[in-house]
Amino acid sequence: MTDTLTATGPVHEARGWFSKAEAWLDDRGKGAWIAAMVLGFILFWPIGLALLAYMIWSKRMFNSSCSQRRKAHGLGQSTSRSSGNAAFDAYKADTLNRLEREQDAFEAFLQRLRDAKDKAEFDQFMDDRARTTRPAAESSEA
Incomplete structure (x- = not known):
């Protein structure tokens, strides 16, 4: 019974799916975050609002990941x-x-x-x- 309350218990698993979803969206870029936010607004507006707040709070809305990817692929070179x-x-x-x-x-x-x-x-x-x-x-x- 004590095993279910340890770090490998349900609390860690719940945080694990969130971390996995966050990493999955980060891999796909800002467009995936925006699509998830729009879907959240369509399904149930507080979900979309929560995603928008999270994107602003975590600075995902304003990061320069797209420009960094372009430079990594050689698209922004002189x-x-x-x-x-x-x-x-x-x-x-x-x-x-x-x-x-x-x-x-x-x-x-x-x-x-x-x-x-x-x-x-x-x-x-x-x-x-x-x-x-x-x-x-x-x-x-x-």
């Missing part, structure tokens, strides 16, 4: 890092320079289009204004 292959690095540098030149040329083209449109709109405004002021000037002379 493009200027060498790959170890000189030919590929030269090709990559040339391609990036060409793309930057094309982007600059395209942005300049778009600016010329905007300027031409603005000029056309302004010329149209001036023509309309000249037409409306001409009849008013002729009627005042008569």
